[in-house]
Amino acid sequence: MAAGGAAVRALVGLSLGAAICYCVYKVMWRYETKKKQKVGDGRLGILSKVSGIPVKSSVQSDAADEFENNPQSVIDLQPHHLKMLIEIVSSSSNASLREKALVTLGNCAAFTRNVNIISNLNGIQVIGAAISDEETDIRISALNALNNLSLNIENQDRLKDYLHEVCETITSAPLNSELQFAGLRLLINMAVFYDHHKVLAEYIPFFLTLLAEGNIDTQIWTSKVLVNLSLNSSMATFLFRSKAPRTLDALFDLATDKELLFRLLSISANLYASLGTSQNRDEHIYGKDSLYTLLLGDSSGLKQNLLSLLQIPQPEIQNQVMKLILMCNSKRIKYNTTTPNRTNISEAQVI
The missing domain is CATH 1.25.10.10 (Leucine-rich Repeat Variant)
Incomplete structure (x- = not known):
């Protein structure tokens, strides 16, 4: 029963993270559409592929309603969806969107089938680079995502290159802060290996x-x-x-x-x-x-x-x-x- 409850909670977390990522990204797209007077830019295609939902150009359309009408689209993420999320983390200039994408990737990494996909898509390197981001929330989400990825033994060798940076993050973070906690949690998993x-x-x-x-x-x-x-x-x-x-x-x-x-x-x-x-x-x-x-x-x-x-x-x-x-x-x-x-x-x- 406990294992089943944990699986349900993980699934809910994945759904929520992907939904937030979708909604925030759509808001950003609308803003840029209105500002530039275009139907969309290159990122519109990414959002459409990640969500699996046709994106309307109307500023009045409600993203939350669209998500409620298509809940399966944010649960059943495929490799190409994960690729798009990784691209958002690596290239988006919207800090809030990048943070939501990292949360979604972290939730995805809780599922074994996604771990290798994320690793093979250069996801660890992209997420690892976010540890040094200027935004604290992005750093926390990056560390949490790496923590889930570290549960895979094969990823431990890839993650060792970030150990020094994680330790420096812990030492420089405010005492008792969420940033410090996130770094310590990752070290616990990494310290299992001598x-x-x-x-x-x-x-x-x-x-x-x-x-x-x-x-x-x-x-x-x-x-x-x-x-x-x-x-x-x-x-x-x-x-x-x-x-x-x-x-x-x-x-x-x-x-x-x-x-x-x-x-x-x-x-x-x-x-x-x-x-x-x-x-x-x-x-x-x-x-x-x-x-x-x-x-x-x-x-x-x-x-x-x-x-x-x-x-x-x-x-x-x-x-x-x-x-x-x-x-x-x-x-x-x-x-x-x-x-x-x-x-x-x-x-x-x-x-």
Whole structure:
């Protein structure tokens, strides 16, 4: 049932995106027709082909009514329709129209049969170029479209060329903005593949800053990126060496959002597991403000609160805490073994 509902929602999104693209494009065509006193220009043909609906030259015709009378035309997009949408993104001077076309392409990319068509039509390159557009809405829609396209394994190799630009977009975007979220969502999918991790390594300190300063949405998206990086043992040294805000210590607490806490514990467990190598265990190569010191230093909030965190009822959190405790014991890592005050724990859970 859940899968069926998701499919219906995706189909509705596709329909809405294509309908908006059609209607906005028709408005633009009317404007240019009236201005230039022509029946239409080259773009009129594109619109007609994308929508499958004859375009009238009358300024009084109602595009919305026409769409309602021809709903199937914007649902059943064919390869030549996708080609026309890509052409709109690459060549239209109308920012609003380009943004709607990107939304439609992103919705189309949710359907497996469309992914290869878009890729073969040079769609990834066209959409990727829109990441650097002056219009924020276009950049967001481009990142969202690439996110859907990244779910295809074959596209991962094509998308790696945009990793640096995506990271730069995230670092320059306003904190907690939709633009930042869109970039982080794309990185989550890209970071599944270890081949991309070295490109992301230089941005780890910024990701840690987002964890400390962002809102809960930013923190969760960022933590998902870091979980994927921490699964790669060859990235452990990069992560341990990275500068980490001391305020991250406060997140290893009973009052922290449980989804976020679970991911923070997962990152910590993955990094603790890498301590089997002598290189990662050498404390002298890490600075006082490094992630290593934050997770393994004498005053580490994680080590101080391990037993307290064990009292959280969620099984997935308990499993991660137990994993960390066992690794601390096996690797002779000292942690606070004082039994936590149960009254305080109960109060914290209520909060």
